[in-house]
Amino acid sequence: xxSIDEKRYPGRKRPPQSAYEQRYAxxxxxxxxxxxxxxxxxxxxxxxxxxxxxxxxxxxxxxxxKRGPNxxxxxxxxxxxxxxxxxxxxxxxxCCIGCELCARICPNQCIEMEVFExxxxxxxxxxxxxxxxxxxxxxxxxxxxxxxxxxxxxxxGNCEEYCPTGAMRMTDEFELANSSRDALVFExxxxxxxxxxxxxxxxxxNKIREIPLVDSDNCTGCQLCMxxxxxxxxxxxxxxxxxxxxxxxxxxxxxxxxxxxxxxxxNCKFNALKMEAV
Amino acid sequence: MDIYQVVxxxxxxxxxxxxxxxxxxxxxxxxxxxxxxxxxxxxxxxLFGWDTDIVGFFEPLTSFIRDFTEFLLSDxxxxxxxxxxxxxxxxxxxxxxxxxxxxxxxxIFGRIGDRRGPKYVGLIDHGFLQQIADALKLFLKEIITPExxxxxxxxxAPVILISSTLMILAALPFSEGFYIxxxxxxxxxxxxxxxxxxxxxxxxxxxxxxxxxxxxxxxxAAMMMSYEIxxxxxxxxxxxxxxxxDSIGIVQAQSDFGMWYGIPMILGFIIFMICIVAxxxxxxxxxxxxxxxxxxxxxxxxxxxxxxxxxxxxxTRMYCGAxxxxxxxxGGWSGPTIPVPGLDVISGxxxxxxxxxxxxxxxxxxxxSLPRVRTDQILHFGWRRLLPLALFNVFIxxxxxxxxxxxxxx
Numbered sequence: 001x002x003s004i005d006e007k008r009y010p011g012r013k014r015p016p017q018s019a020y021e022q023r024y025a026x027x028x029x030x031x032x033x034x035x036x037x038x039x040x041x042x043x044x045x046x047x048x049x050x051x052x053x054x055x056x057x058x059x060x061x062x063x064x065x066k067r068g069p070n071x072x073x074x075x076x077x078x079x080x081x082x083x084x085x086x087x088x089x090x091x092x093x094x095c096c097i098g099c100e101l102c103a104r105i106c107p108n109q110c111i112e113m114e115v116f117e118x119x120x121x122x123x124x125x126x127x128x129x130x131x132x133x134x135x136x137x138x139x140x141x142x143x144x145x146x147x148x149x150x151x152x153x154x155x156x157g158n159c160e161e162y163c164p165t166g167a168m169r170m171t172d173e174f175e176l177a178n179s180s181r182d183a184l185v186f187e188x189x190x191x192x193x194x195x196x197x198x199x200x201x202x203x204x205x206n207k208i209r210e211i212p213l214v215d216s217d218n219c220t221g222c223q224l225c226m227x228x229x230x231x232x233x234x235x236x237x238x239x240x241x242x243x244x245x246x247x248x249x250x251x252x253x254x255x256x257x258x259x260x261x262x263x264x265x266x267n268c269k270f271n272a273l274k275m276e277a278v
Numbered sequence: 279m280d281i282y283q284v285v286x287x288x289x290x291x292x293x294x295x296x297x298x299x300x301x302x303x304x305x306x307x308x309x310x311x312x313x314x315x316x317x318x319x320x321x322x323x324x325l326f327g328w329d330t331d332i333v334g335f336f337e338p339l340t341s342f343i344r345d346f347t348e349f350l351l352s353d354x355x356x357x358x359x360x361x362x363x364x365x366x367x368x369x370x371x372x373x374x375x376x377x378x379x380x381x382x383x384x385x386i387f388g389r390i391g392d393r394r395g396p397k398y399v400g401l402i403d404h405g406f407l408q409q410i411a412d413a414l415k416l417f418l419k420e421i422i423t424p425e426x427x428x429x430x431x432x433x434x435a436p437v438i439l440i441s442s443t444l445m446i447l448a449a450l451p452f453s454e455g456f457y458i459x460x461x462x463x464x465x466x467x468x469x470x471x472x473x474x475x476x477x478x479x480x481x482x483x484x485x486x487x488x489x490x491x492x493x494x495x496x497x498x499a500a501m502m503m504s505y506e507i508x509x510x511x512x513x514x515x516x517x518x519x520x521x522x523x524d525s526i527g528i529v530q531a532q533s534d535f536g537m538w539y540g541i542p543m544i545l546g547f548i549i550f551m552i553c554i555v556a557x558x559x560x561x562x563x564x565x566x567x568x569x570x571x572x573x574x575x576x577x578x579x580x581x582x583x584x585x586x587x588x589x590x591x592x593x594t595r596m597y598c599g600a601x602x603x604x605x606x607x608x609g610g611w612s613g614p615t616i617p618v619p620g621l622d623v624i625s626g627x628x629x630x631x632x633x634x635x636x637x638x639x640x641x642x643x644x645x646x647s648l649p650r651v652r653t654d655q656i657l658h659f660g661w662r663r664l665l666p667l668a669l670f671n672v673f674i675x676x677x678x679x680x681x682x683x684x685x686x687x688x
Contacts, residue, residue, distance in 0.1 A: 039648065046647035050389040070392040 081172045086155045088173040089148055091191045095167035098144035099230040099261035101208065102159035102168055110152035111159060113144040114188040148191065150176055151184035162207050164259035169193075204231055210260040210275040214250050216240055219272035221249035225264035233257035234264060279624050280455030285367065286360045290351065297347035309343040312336070365448070365458050372447055375631075376593045377409050383593075383642050384408065390646045416586035424579050428485040435482030436584055436591075442474035443591045446598045451525050453611040453626035464525040465513060468602060472557055475595070476502045479566050479576050486579035494576035497653055498566035501556065504660025505563070509553035511668035512546040515675035516606045519543075529610035535682075540607035542678055546671035547607045549664055551640070554599040556656065558592065560641060562648040563656060570650070596641060597634065604633035 056068030072079060081087075103111040146159075146168065159168045178184055212225075216239045226234040239250030251264070251273070265273045293301070313333055320332045342349065349355060381396070385405070388395025396405025423429060449464045449471075451457035461467060476498045483495020516539055517523060520531035532539055540547040556563035567575030577588055604610055610633075611626030621628065651659070 042649075043643060043647040046390045046643065049392055050386060053389040053392050053394075069389070069394045071394055073394070073397065 081174075085172050085174075086157045086160075086170045088150065088171050088176055088186075089153075089159065089191055090169050090171050090193045091146060091188070092167045092169070093145060093192050093194060095165045096143075096145055097165055097167075097204075097230040097259075099164065099259055099263060100144065101162055101164065101259065101261040102146050104262060105158050105162045105208070107156060107158065108152045108154055110149040111146045112149070114147050116143050116145060116188070145188040146191070147186060147188040149185045151181050164205050164207060164261070165203075204257055204259050206255075206258060206260045206278070208260040209278045210262070211253055211255055211258050211278055212251075212262070212264050212273040213276045214239075214252075215272045215274070216248075216250050217272075218270045219248065219250050220270055222269070223249070223251075224267045224269065225251050225273060228263050228267045230261060230263060231257045231259055279453065279627065281364055281367070281457070282360055282455070285363050286356060289356065289359055289363065293347065293350050297351075301347050301350075302344075305343050305346045309340040312343070313340055361458070368447060368452075368456075368458055369444070372594065372597060373590070376590060376597060379593050379597065379638055380409050381406065382638070383645075386639075386642050387646045390643075413583075413586060416583045419582040421582045421584060424487055427487045427579065431481050431485035432579075435478045435485060436580065436588055438478035438481065439475055440587055440591050442471045442478065443594050443598070446471045446595075449525075450598060450601055451605075452601070452630055453624075454526055456627055460524065460526050463523045465517065465523050465528070465602075465606075468525075468598070469510060469513065472595070472598075473502075473506060475559075482580070483566070483576035486576070488579050490572040490574075490578045491576045494566040494568070494572050494578075497568075498559070498576065500653055501563070501565055501656050501660070504657045505553045505556035505664070508549055508660060508664035508668040509557060511665070511672055512543075512550045512553070513606065515543060515546050515668075515672045518672065518675045519679055525605050525610075529605060529612055532609050533612045538607060538609040540609075543607070543671055543674060545667060545674070547603075549668050549671065550603060550607060551637075552664065554603060555641065555644065556660075558595040558599045558641075560592075560596065561645040562651050564650060565653055565656065568650060596638060600634045600637035600641065601630065603637050604630055608633045608637075 053069040098113065100113055103109075103113055155170070157170055160170050176184065219239065219241075221236065221239070223236060226232075226236055233254040233256075234251045235254065236249040237252045238247035241248045241250075255278075260275065262275050265275055313336075316333045316336055320330055323330045323332070350359075385395035396408035397403065398405065399408045399411045400406035423432060446468050448458045449461055449467045451460045451464070479498040480495040483491040483493075483498070486492075516528065519535070519539060520528040522528060522531065559566060564575075567577060569575070572578070577585055580588060611630040613625065613629035615622050616625040616628060
């Protein structure tokens with residue numbers, strides 16, 4: 001007997017069926033009909049389900065055949081969350097360098113940086129010192145730390161992914177429901193996690209893979225970029241342009257330390273810097 | 279256990295105990311007060327010179343009040359009182375068991391559906407009081423009558439359903455002595471009362487003036503004939519074997535036969551179970567109340583405790599159906615006497631309860647396993663499968679009867 005496909009497309013063979021198609025083409029459903037398929041089999045399945053739900057030996061393990069009922073008594077029992085679950089954020093203040101990359105990368109723009117007065121270097125134990133500008137530079141004792149409005153957050157995890165030091169992390173906590181929207185705005189202090197022990201030196205990773213490029217036509221050598229860089233990776237060197245017969249100092253980026261946070265670009269008043277993908 | 283004797287003994291004990299301490303002094307005082315006022319009226323008439331004997335005229339009344347305890351303890355009054363109390367006791371017992379069935383149903387449904395069932399409302403964290411909470415919720419609801427409904431029929435339909443169901447209990451024996459009444463035609467009466475329900479459903483569905491309720495009522499009337507005839511034919515087979523319409527006589531005949539009727543007539547028992555599921559309108563034959571197709575079937579427009587009573591009635595019908603199944607096919611209350619002091623008296627009631635509970639577990643298991651059939655499917659199934667098989671079952675019963683008479687089985 002000629003199938004419809006062969007009539008329509010003579011000489012062409014059907015592609016081989018997938019395992020899923022094969023299973024249903026063979027007719028798993030048509031295998032059991034009549035009193036066996038409509039009475040005995042459903043009743044047997046119901047009995048099996050009832051026995052498993054009643055006498056299941058492992059009530060807290062899911063997705064197995066030996067578990068108890070499929071429902072959880074929620075306030076008493078909680079679901080086992082996967083390792084990569086994205087819940088409420090937390091920020092390791094000691095690790096955070098205040099680069100604002102999380103605020104820049106956030107799709108919903110729900111992260112805002114707050115400014116704090118920081119302690120001096122001399123007040124801190126040395127092993128806790130991170131690559132924090134405020135703790136490294138005694139001249140400047142201001143730090144910026146992120147606060148998050150969870151009413152707008154969509155838990156995409158970009159902030160965790162792009163954080164150059166791993167200070168921003170997402171926890172398993174998901175019980176954020178509240179009756180007012182204001183209570184969903186978590187200030188920086190609420191996200192703070194301490195104490196935190198650094199294992200060696202914090203590695204700075206340029207996860208966004210962008211570095212600033214200097215346009216020496218526009219640069220005036222004002223050093224704003226150097227002062228504001230959170231990792232202090234910018235160094236002023238002699239540029240090609242001259243002013244009063246002296247070369248203008250242009251920024252030079254140490255690419256091993258740059259995290260691509262674009263703080264220099266946003267601070268530049270002459271559009272002399274722009275971010276370029278590496 | 280002869281419940282009439284027990285209840286009468288308890289009543290006599292209570293009334294005679296109360297008689298000396300409370301009833302006689304109280305009613306004696308009442309009679310004295312009445313006599314005092316009567317003598318006042320007599321004295322008033324004496325002022326006009328009329329010679330009357332009002333106290334003597336009302337002598338029968340006052341003496342009746344004085345002897346009220348003896349009136350209560352007389353045979354006629356005592357038998358009426360006993361019958362009333364027995365009715366109330368059996369009604370309360372059945373209703374308590376119905377509440378247990380609802381709990382069982384919800385819990386087992388939960389487990390079959392891979393859930394836990396009622397959990398939080400209860401004494402020890404198992405949802406025992408969930409039915410009480412639901413009943414309270416239904417009590418607090420407003421009773422709304424649809425504006426364009428047929429008001430009288432709308433209100434009468436649940437009354438027909440509930441009263442006909444409770445009348446089943448009046449003729450249903452739970453042992454040789456544990457019944458409200460055991461008439462000679464008990465099985466006929468019970469099946470007649472069972473068959474009243476589709477009328478109530480049709481009336482209620484029509485009176486609600488709603489397309490879903492009307493379809494539900496019509497479905498009930500349409501499917502009634504298809505399951506009613508095989509059901510009555512299987513019962514006819516049992517009656518041929520037993521030779522009596524009396525429930526107690528049928529159980530006695532089974533113990534004389536030496537075997538439950540469900541064993542030689544396993545075919546009839548299966549047909550009976552299928553038909554009784556259709557009779558009490560449960561899945562897979564709950565066409566009048568098809569939740570997925572018709573909103574809530576014929577009860578769509580009913581609300582509040584009226585709806586709650588309709589649900590309760592459905593479970594009572596389930597209980598009665600299971601009890602009839604136990605009596606006709608599973609030997610009723612016959613079983614070995616339980617050798618425990620205190621329980622040996624009510625061992626018959628315990629055995630029939632065990633059988634009823636097993637049948638009800640089967641009902642619940644069937645309900646949450648099988649899909650609902652269509653109207654044409656139940657008609658096809660009832661007329662073309664169950665009816666010939668039920669007739670064949672009648673032939674089996676006649677054969678057993680003839681051979682038994684020939685070879686002297688019973």
